[in-house]
Amino acid sequence: MAKAQLSSDRFHLQGIYACPLCRHGQISAMPLMETFSCNFCHHIFTTNFEQQVLKIADSQLPLAWRWNGKNWKGVQREGTELGWSYLGIGIIFVVLPTAIIATGSYLFPPLPGSPLSWLPLWWTILTFLAHLFCLIWLIVEYYQFPIFLYFRALRRRFFARWHAN
Ligand SMILES: [Zn+2]
Known part of the structure; x- marks a missing residue:
């Protein structure tokens, strides 16, 4: 597999990244698709390269992460900060x-x-x-x-x- 190196400044289609969900596997683009999948937990993620955002596609949970250049940061939903x-x-x-x-x-x-x-x-x-x-x-x-x-x-x-x- 000719893939870009693991750490890349920007989240892009050719990259391989640590899975933000299981934190064990690596996610990479599925063949001919803009979606990513994990080689450990086998979950599928949709991508938004403009916003550098990754969203889980095969779960009820509204989970999303933003790539900050080194790792994933969970995208907080509105009003979810506990006081x-x-x-x-x-x-x-x-x-x-x-x-x-x-x-x-x-x-x-x-x-x-x-x-x-x-x-x-x-x-x-x-x-x-x-x-x-x-x-x-x-x-x-x-x-x-x-x-x-x-x-x-x-x-x-x-x-x-x-x-x-
Ligand atoms: Zn995973």
């Missing part, structure tokens, strides 16, 4: 229920040696983890981080290697 107030609400969402449960078990401790004396501590930890998970999930959903595409690509690579052995 500090949201971060504060998120922290309260995690800390407050945990604090209530912890205070409850501190004020009304279980009888020492009773069979379920371990429960309040575990319940507190579980509350914290469950709420933290909800918060992380919301952030992942909000920013449309391609976590599932990433895991799917990793799994595919793992099985490809496994079958090759």
